[in-house]
Amino acid sequence: MAQTIYDKVWNAHIVEQLGEDTLLYIDRHLIHEVTTPQAFAGLNENNRKVRRPDLTFGTMDHSISTRSLALDACGPQNKLQLQTLADNCAAHNIQLYPVGHKNQGIVHVIGPQLGLIHPGMTVVCGDSHTATHGAFGALAFGIGTSQVEHVLATQTLKQSKAKSMKIEVAGKLPIGVTAKDIILAIIGKIGHAGATGYVIEYCGEAISELSMEQRMTICNMSIEAGAKAGLISPDQKTIDYLKEKDFAPSKEHWDDAVSYWQSLTTDSDAIFDTVVTLQAKDIQPQITWGTNPGQVIGINQAIPSPDDFDDPIEKESAVKALKYMGLEAGQTWDNVKVSHVFIGSCTNSRIEDLRAAAKVAASGKVKSHITAIVVPGSVAVKEQAEKEALDVIFKAAGFEWRLPGCSMCLGMNDDVLQPGDRCASTSNRNFEGRQGRGSRTHLVSPEMAVAAALTGSFADSRQFGE
């Protein structure tokens, strides 16, 4: 029977079929400080061991300072959690990349960068943005702490198979429109819960033309449409990206690995439960106006009115969102003033994101009333950016250049907004209070975030940088 890539990866990991449930083998387990302490405590209480420490990799990212390498820089509670991760990794012989290590960074940035993620793998992490790794044609999804404990103890997870959704982005993307705009447009089209119960396969010319890092941006936000996972078939770009990475297959096995990876494409006659198509030419730079990522429009569109929505739930959500966001129906983006700009997060903190942002930043200065920070996704990204003098461009324009971490995406450290602050953010969630109680988040691409910093309100990034 014709198979999708999801079917192929799923079938290759079945340990046992248990009625409607499948015991799936997990190839890679990424861990961080926030969602693991209780899992290790559970193992210890039951005298259980980590089955495959060699398949498990840890880093510190969520609750660390972006100004200091000291573990206690954000208070004793954060330090205790970070120290607990370090102690647990040491006790269970798990490789940890702590603050200060050259491999440290946001878990979803360092995984790919180190070559830890290969096509066809099953990848889990106690973090909903694990779908990022689907960019390699891996089946990657976020799990809760009880499941983290289950994977640590058994290297497997019980799962029911999700439905399949094909999202094709046809044709070529207009110049100056980014991967972030594609994924925001997709979520805007299918809705914040539009893919709940599904695994998405992204395809089409506009997807194939994206670089690996751009594909990570797309897959990263699959959860923002409710999807279990999102993936893209591996191709030559995937293979080239992995070549000579630290944890890529060795020379001896490389050819075998590549020929396996090349088999991981959806058969031409495979059937999906749902198919969605977008025309790339219709996608404009996107900005969220509401309090979930599905409440999103183009830079050239005015803020919608609740009356624009037929569905009573969407209408009511719009009323609440406009009130929380302090926006009025019909308002245009040039009239929406921002107080903060955040460039970073597992969605948009890779070297290509910083290059694109720096290109716009080189054309102006951050408005004096705006606080703008750039938080590279990892130590390696930071070092590469500094080698290219991108930090010099950012600092000259008025941006702060910080240490790697999750930072203001969720504000578990001290990068927190105050009530009423309005932020152009390259992160992934615009929920109420996400970046600080009462704060207002607008999700945008790195280029659009810089354009907002230079203009003081939202502007089309395509008019900058040339």
Next chain:
Amino acid sequence: MTGFTELTGKAAPLDQANIDTDQIIPKQFLTGVTRSGYGKHLFHDWRYLDLHEQELNPEFTLTQEKHKGAKVLLSRENFGCGSSREHAPWALADFGFGCIIATSLADIFYSNCINNQLLPIALSSNIMDDLFEHVASNPDVIFHIDLPNQTVRVGESSYKFEIAQHHKQNMIKGLDAIGQTLDFDESISAFEKNRAAWL
């Protein structure tokens, strides 16, 4: 873990779609290293007027006298969306809820509930309208949740709900999921022997 069979109690109505886990338990409370004590921070931003949790917001459902002691939480579409933080079900359970009934629930949140003996139930939008109506007309109305029979009873009405059999059995028996999987140790080892050499 003790098993879940039935639950009887009042229901609190949160008549809103897309309630995300950042609302259920904001990030500043995720720095703990244990599973307990999250209930007092549940819905922090909506429930308290101040950052230090000294002043309750009298307008928020869960602080209103008439909804005190509720064991069932009612909500709408996409409840529990967003972050995978298991602190969300820990906070809901610690606060006193044993069951969440909503039009739909997000995937990761749903699994996290099952793993914590917090029963997640999805019912149609029309039935949810009925349930909200029951509570609006009588906040003290008692909900009877019967997991073996998969029913929610309120007054004279009874509604059937769906749940996967393995989730149902794990909830009822309070089974240790890891212990169950460890029984397949031989199968796991056999699988590992056949993994590709480069992995």
